[in-house]
Amino acid sequence: MSLFKARDWWSAVLGEGEEFDQGCLCVGDVDNSGSGHDKVVVGSYMGMLRIFSPHANKSTEGVPVEAQLLEVQLQNAIIQVEVGKFVSCSDLLHLAVLHPRKLSVYSVSGTAGNVEHGDQYQLKLVYEHNLQRTACNMTYGTFGGVTGHHSLCIQSMEGMLMFFEQDSYSFGRFLPGFLLPGPLVYNPRTDSFLTVSSARQLESYKYETLAVATEAESRQDPDLPLKTGGKRLTPDWTFVLGEQALDLCVPSFSHSSASIFVLGERNLYCLRDNGQIRFMKKLEFNPSCFLPYTSVTDGTTNLLMGNHTNMLLVYQDVTLKWAAQLPYVPVAVRIANFPDLKGVVISLSSSGHLLCSYMGTDPSFFSTPKVDAREADYEQVDAEMKKLQKFIREATRTQGRRLGKIVLTVVFQFCRIYFLSGVPRVLQSRFSLPLGLVCVPSSPAKTTKFKITVDTNQAPVDLDSIFPEFSGKSEDKDGNSLAFQFLSGAKVTVLASKTSQRYRIQSDSFEDMWLVVKELVRRFDRHFSKLGVKDFKKSFSGPLPLQEYFLSVDHHFQLRVSAQQYQDLLSERAVQFRAIQRRLLTRFKDKTPAPLQNLDTLLDATYSQVMALAEAAEENRALLEEAFVRLRSATHLLVLLMSLWQGLTPDQTAILEATLLPLLQDTPQLGWEESCDAAVSHLLRSCLSRSSKDQATSLAQAGGPVLGLPRDTARLKKHITLLCDRIGKGGRLSLASEANVQVPAQVQSLAAPGESGKGGMIEVFSQLIDSSFCL
Numbered sequence: 001m002s003l004f005k006a007r008d009w010w011s012a013v014l015g016e017g018e019e020f021d022q023g024c025l026c027v028g029d030v031d032n033s034g035s036g037h038d039k040v041v042v043g044s045y046m047g048m049l050r051i052f053s054p055h056a057n058k059s060t061e062g063v064p065v066e067a068q069l070l071e072v073q074l075q076n077a078i079i080q081v082e083v084g085k086f087v088s089c090s091d092l093l094h095l096a097v098l099h100p101r102k103l104s105v106y107s108v109s110g111t112a113g114n115v116e117h118g119d120q121y122q123l124k125l126v127y128e129h130n131l132q133r134t135a136c137n138m139t140y141g142t143f144g145g146v147t148g149h150h151s152l153c154i155q156s157m158e159g160m161l162m163f164f165e166q167d168s169y170s171f172g173r174f175l176p177g178f179l180l181p182g183p184l185v186y187n188p189r190t191d192s193f194l195t196v197s198s199a200r201q202l203e204s205y206k207y208e209t210l211a212v213a214t215e216a217e218s219r220q221d222p223d224l225p226l227k228t229g230g231k232r233l234t235p236d237w238t239f240v241l242g243e244q245a246l247d248l249c250v251p252s253f254s255h256s257s258a259s260i261f262v263l264g265e266r267n268l269y270c271l272r273d274n275g276q277i278r279f280m281k282k283l284e285f286n287p288s289c290f291l292p293y294t295s296v297t298d299g300t301t302n303l304l305m306g307n308h309t310n311m312l313l314v315y316q317d318v319t320l321k322w323a324a325q326l327p328y329v330p331v332a333v334r335i336a337n338f339p340d341l342k343g344v345v346i347s348l349s350s351s352g353h354l355l356c357s358y359m360g361t362d363p364s365f366f367s368t369p370k371v372d373a374r375e376a377d378y379e380q381v382d383a384e385m386k387k388l389q390k391f392i393r394e395a396t397r398t399q400g401r402r403l404g405k406i407v408l409t410v411v412f413q414f415c416r417i418y419f420l421s422g423v424p425r426v427l428q429s430r431f432s433l434p435l436g437l438v439c440v441p442s443s444p445a446k447t448t449k450f451k452i453t454v455d456t457n458q459a460p461v462d463l464d465s466i467f468p469e470f471s472g473k474s475e476d477k478d479g480n481s482l483a484f485q486f487l488s489g490a491k492v493t494v495l496a497s498k499t500s501q502r503y504r505i506q507s508d509s510f511e512d513m514w515l516v517v518k519e520l521v522r523r524f525d526r527h528f529s530k531l532g533v534k535d536f537k538k539s540f541s542g543p544l545p546l547q548e549y550f551l552s553v554d555h556h557f558q559l560r561v562s563a564q565q566y567q568d569l570l571s572e573r574a575v576q577f578r579a580i581q582r583r584l585l586t587r588f589k590d591k592t593p594a595p596l597q598n599l600d601t602l603l604d605a606t607y608s609q610v611m612a613l614a615e616a617a618e619e620n621r622a623l624l625e626e627a628f629v630r631l632r633s634a635t636h637l638l639v640l641l642m643s644l645w646q647g648l649t650p651d652q653t654a655i656l657e658a659t660l661l662p663l664l665q666d667t668p669q670l671g672w673e674e675s676c677d678a679a680v681s682h683l684l685r686s687c688l689s690r691s692s693k694d695q696a697t698s699l700a701q702a703g704g705p706v707l708g709l710p711r712d713t714a715r716l717k718k719h720i721t722l723l724c725d726r727i728g729k730g731g732r733l734s735l736a737s738e739a740n741v742q743v744p745a746q747v748q749s750l751a752a753p754g755e756s757g758k759g760g761m762i763e764v765f766s767q768l769i770d771s772s773f774c775l
Contacts, residue, residue: 004322006325006326006345006347006358006359007357007358007360008357009056009341009357010054010055010056010356011353011354011355012052012068013352013354014353014354015044015046015352018351018352019044019045019046019350019351020332020350020351020352021045021331021332022289022331023079023080023081023098023137024042024043024044024045024079024080024331024332024348025040025081025332025334026041026081026334027040027346028083028093029083030051030093030095031051031069031108032092032108035339036337037053037339038337040052040053040336040346040356041081041083041095042081042348043080043081045077045078046077047078048072048073049070049073049074049078049123050068050070050071050072051071051121052067052069052354053067053069054067054356055067056340056341070108070121070122072123074099074104076099076101078098079100079136080097080098080137080138081095081096081097081098082095082098083096084096084140085148085150086105086140086149086152086166087105087107087149087166088167090149091148092107094106094107094108095108095123098135098137098138099135100131100134101134101135102129103129103138103152103154103164104127104128105127105167106125107123107124107126108122108123108124109122109124131156131162133156133160133162135155135156136155136156136157136181137154137155137183138152138154138155138184139152139153139184139185139186140186141186141188143163143191143207144191144208144211149166151163151166153193155184157181159174159175159178159179159181160173160174161173161174161175161193161210163210171211173213173214173215175197175203176232176233176234177197177198177589178197182195182198182244182245183195183196183246183247183248185249186250187204187273188250188252189250189252189258189273190273192205192236193210194250194260195248196262200240200241200242200243200244201239201241202239202241202248202260202269202275203235203237203238204235204237205236206236209231209234209236210233212231213231213232213233214231214233237275238275239269239271239275239277241267241269243265243266243267244265245264246264246265246287246288246289247289248261248262248263249291249292251292251293251301253293253294258272258273259271259278259301260272260273261290261292261301263287263289263290263305265286265287266283267281268280268281268283268287268303268305268315268318270317279318281315281318283307285311286308286309287305287307288308288329289305289306289330289332290303290306290333291303291333293335295316300316301316301317302316302321303315304333304345306326306329306330306333306347307329308329310325310326310327312324312326312330312333312345314359324359326347328349329350330348331348331349332347333346333347336356341358344356344357345358392431432522434469435467435469435470435484435515438487440485441470441483441485442483442484442485442491443483444483444493445491445493445506445507445508448493448506448507448508449507449508450506450507450508450510450513451504451505451506452504452505452517452540452545452641453502453503453540454502454503454504454505454517454521454538454539454540454644455501455502455538455539455541456501456502456503456524456536456539457501457538458501458533460497460498460500460503462479462496463479463482463494463496465479465527466523466524467482470482470484480495480498481493481494481495481496482494486512488512490507490508490512491507492505492507492512492513492516493505493506493507494516494520503520505520510545510548510549510551510552510637511631511633511634512633513637514636514637515633517641518636518640521538524538538644539644539645539647540641540645541645542728544641544642544724545638546717546721549637552627552630552631553713553716553717555627555630556624556627556630556631556672557712559623559624560624560666560671561709563621563668566613566616566617566620567617569613570614573606573610574610576606580602580606581603584603587599625666628666631672635660636657638660639653642656642724642727643656645728646727646728648727648733652732652734655683655733655735656733658679659680659723660676660680660720662675662676662678662679663675671709673710673716674707674710676716677710677715677716677719678707680716680720680723681719684719684722684723687732687733687734687735688726688727
């Protein structure tokens with residue numbers, strides 16, 4: 001960012017909702033006043049033509065009336081405006097306006113006013129040409145060395161150059177190998193036309209070569225062979241740019257520094273008239289427009305360049321001389337002379353901000369406002385925090401859907417407290433959102449596919465007291481059954497035994513039972529803790545539902561295999577599509593016509609296959625994301641059941657969860673199956689190994705094979721089964737071996753997720769949030 005801004009001399013905002021581009025701005029003495037002072041001509045894509053004569057210190061939010069000479073609404077969009085001698089037998093300047101299907105030449109004249117409103121200006125149509133092809137841009141000059149007037153050349157969207165000599169059409173020529181139009185400029189020194197083709201190379205065509213080439217009207221396709229007399233059009237010279245050009249310019253203010261300037265997307269090129277490069281500068285920004293102008297040093301050229309960071313840069317050849325800040329991204333820049341000031345920089349934005357500015361050394365300073373710094377009263381902060389914690393507890397008792405909003409409000413209050421005198425402080429908090437956010441009460445289901453039984457050592461409790469927010473809408477008034485229907489459609493039923501301390505959770509969806517089982521266990525702990533029961537225990541007698549869990553594993557793996565197959569097929573079809581394109585292009589460019597041999601039909605068929613495969617791959621990707629979410633839920637349920645089965649400590653449960661859930665999401669490079677298999681294999685060779693010798697051997701090994709998509713899930717399922725078997729036989733989960741091997745800090749943080757460090761950010765999340773939004 002520059003310290004200096006472009007000094008505002010005059011500015012205006014042109015219309016509302018109008019669009020402008022680099023061809024919509026030009027300057028010149030369009031009214032032929034004879035004073036040598038320029039006027040600013042602006043045309044918009046909405047068809048509005050405006051002419052200004054700026055004055056010093058005249059700016060407003062709209063358009064200054066005293067500076068606006070003319071405003072006319074034309075019928076068609078304005079692509080480009082130019083000022084030149086476009087009328088035969090006249091030395092006066094006229095205005096050429098290019099529309100998509102029309103070229104119009106106007107005369108602008110002013111009449112001295114007799115009242116205080118000033119002079120009156122009129123726009124009069126001199127002649128116009130209706131175009132048979134849609135225009136893209138135009139250039140003008142003394143084509144063929146004719147002096148005294150200017151001719152016009154229009155480039156169409158199909159690559160045809162149409163030449164007009166005043167009010168008559170001369171001829172038209174197709175550019176060879178044309179695909180998309182590029183910038184076009186005329187070089188009067190060599191009487192040639194310069195453009196950048198779709199091959200990303202600068203091409204030069206002499207006017208004489210264009211005049212004797214094949215007539216465009218005799219050819220319907222520029223790539224077809226010649227049918228009439230005339231020479232095949234070829235460029236005089238080419239220069240490979242390797243990038244698309246934004247603009248071309250051939251300054252004619254000094255023959256001693258005859259140059260051709262090309263503004264690329266990432267580079268600035270300067271070439272001689274014969275196509276030899278003079279210099280090239282790599283740009284560290286994205287340019288938007290440029291304008292070469294005269295320099296006070298012989299043999300050099302100054303350039304104005306705008307970029308997409310609102311900067312206006314001044315270069316002398318490749319040396320940056322000045323940088324100024326603009327209030328917008330310029331799409332066109334010009335230099336004009338006015339009565340009050342010469343060398344004014346005129347810039348135009350795409351939304352219609354017109355600015356006349358000059359370079360100055362007056363810096364625009366910004367002073368940071370003074371902050372009222374004061375020390376935080378920690379006693380007051382603690383008191384307010386206790387008040388908010390009490391508020392949370394009271395709101396938790398009532399539950400309800402408003403709790404989420406209330407908790408977020410409290411979090412923002414914490415942020416406000418801990419960021420008070422501008423000094424950041426850290427607070428980490430973990431809480432659970434209400435279950436009612438993701439499910440609603442429903443009627444219990446009697447027959448289901450999957451069942452899980454949780455045992456306790458206390459007398460059966462009423463489920464309505466455990467889930468009070470669902471009790472009012474439950475159909476069972478005895479409190480022995482309760483059903484939850486998730487927003488995704490799945491239903492989970494909880495049944496309490498009347499004679500034993502058992503609770504059954506059942507559903508047709510194995511993965512969806514995890515959230516209910518987790519919430520049931522958590523609420524049991526809270527319920528009996530309030531009753532003062534200290535020896536409360538809950539357990540799962542097994543067997544572990546490994547076969548049900550492996551169904552989720554296989555489903556996720558098959559979708560990963562399908563994604564890889566779609567990717568391979570897409571790559572093959574893309575290679576085939578490009579090969580057919582190259583062969584067709586060779587056939588079209590061949591001098592001797594040859595049959596296509598159904599290559600066009602094969603191209604269409606391949607394109608249809610590519611699109612069908614892409615749609616199928618996208619659909620498979622969505623299914624894969626859903627399958628991974630369900631796999632995570634199933635894994636959480638398996639970890640919870642194993643902790644209840646063997647009475648694992650929180651640290652051991654954290655290790656098991658980090659082992660079976662090593663990834664937060666799948667990627668094409670690394671998936672869940674190979675990551676989980678590597679983590680489980682490490683536990684089987686270390687803390688769950690059968691002998692200390694195997695344990696020492698595993699710890700001595702360094703590195704391992706590169707992880708990739710396995711051929712099947714047999715090895716993974718075998719290792720998970722073996723992991724559960726060794727834990728069931730009393731295996732102890734630990735990150736360190738019996739030899740007191742030091743545990744890496746990253747693994748320690750995984751094993752102790754509940755510990756809060758002072759250097760973290762505010763962490764407000766829970767497993768309930770993960771599951772609710774995944775559902």
